[in-house]
Amino acid sequence: MNAEQLRQIFINFFVEYKHVEISGRSVIPENDPTVLFTTAGMHPLVPYLRGEIHPAGKRLVNIQKCIRTGDIESVGDAYHLTFFEMMGNWSLGDYFKQEMIAMSYEFLTSPQYLGIDPALIHVTVFAGDKDVPRDEESARYWMQAGIPEERIYFLGREDNWWGPAGQTGPCGPDSEMFLDTKSVACSENCRPGCSCGKYVEIWNDVFMQYDKQIDNSYLPLVQKNIDTGMGLERTLYLLTGKKNVYETELFTPILRRLEEISGKQYTGNDADVQTRAFRVIADHIKAATMIMADDKGVRPSNVGQGYILRRLIRRAIRYAKKIDIEKPFLVDLADIVLEMYRDRYPEMMSRKNFVHQELQAEEEQFMRTLQQGEREFIKMLPGLLKNPQREMSGRLAFKLYDTYGFPIELTEELAKEHELTVNRSEFEQAFEKHQNTSKAGSDKIFKGGLADDSITSTRYHTATHLLNEALRRILGDGVQQAGSNITPERLRFDFNWPEKMTAEQIAAVELLVNQQIQQELPISWSIMSLEEAKDAGAQAVFEGRYDEKVKVYQIGDFSLEVCGGPHVENTKDLGTFQIVKEQSSSRGVRRIKAILS
Structure with missing residues (x-):
């Protein structure tokens, strides 16, 4: 089975169970992101999990492109990745635990689908706590499906609970499916959830039945939902008998080209430093290419999504030096990524020139930064080694960043190589004074979004x-x-x-928005095809992201736009609109910040 066959067999299985395939092509959240990137298939669906009507119905399935950076330090092991494709299906207030568990077992074990030996499957369910009861129901359904009681494990919230995406919102217990890889157990207590590698998670069924409140209490969700996720890359390596994701067709072309460029051999030995370098570079260039080839076209920068992109590119360059690559190489590898995915995501090829330009510019800039920053670190090293705590102050780390543009993550890596630590909290204090967004600060700045659909957020969205x-x-x-x-x-x-924008233009925009608020315009929506929406003059903000049926919101005779919601019912609910800042976001992109009062 190859990657495309796996994608199709997953989609086809759920289509047979009356699911509608929806788009999952973008890694950039379309509107009101709860995170910097789309990290799971459910993120674009939060309004519908809360009860909004999805134009495609109550049963959905897709392959969602995802970016996750929380485990970036783990990249290089058997299965952690920055970019991956998440195969998922949803029930929006339709079927629930019993039906989903039966479908999960069928898809995993039936010879018509994945054909996995049932004896290799172990499952976990939520053990319960003071807020939510033990999930005996799921355990019972797994036994009915065919999993014996001794292969069902009750684990706590850190293992078997999902959500919410923000501070409040849809969440619930989940049930995870693991395959026994038949490797030797690390101890007699080894079980699913252990990190030794004997048991590898292949699928996750989330039973989204609670709505977390701001006071940390849990109320029943307005509708019970199913949200599942099966990682394509991880599933592919398990099904094909490979040792890790890097042995699959989704990485081998990149690794072979890296061998040619570096003159080094990829051994695949997990303990080999050189192997880790190959894997990190392959992962990071794939993720960076996916981000830049997205229809939004994010550029490297010092804030937000651009900061994450810059970090990925610069880490790839730094690891390339470990395998003696000193010349530009990123465009070469990006072309391999684009070619690998051209049939599945053909729209990426239209961004090829953009990807080339941004990678070349960033590579040239960072090579200069890297050389200068490392020289300055080496100058500091004798004094640092004399420190009995073997700690580099955050003040010195910030100097490397502020003066030379040297990322804190690379400073930490250099320090680690010399058995030093960096005072990260001190660095972040200095960083915040300069009003920039570090990785650690991103969670604070990019909060809220559609996951927090309080009336205030809904007003801002409208x-x-x-x-x-x-x-x-x-x-x-x-x-x-x-x-x-x-x-x-x-x-x-x-x-x-x-x-x-000029002061006059800003004032004119602000006035025009407030005029629509004062006119108390009604807000309504309807479901139509994308072509019908275009013919009606609706704004489809990001072309290529939408499914056959879309939701179109109309604000009086002023605005007509394809969107998922939520919105207020009348503009009179918005209050007074005020633009507080207009600034550059990146090359060719402006940013407006505004408030309602």
């Missing part, structure tokens, strides 16, 4: 529609949304525009 249309009317039809983020305190809206 206001982005008015702002989007107002910008088009004041600046011209060439304005296109390039991203947005909502918190309970403000909205942030990015749009393509080549120059700084």
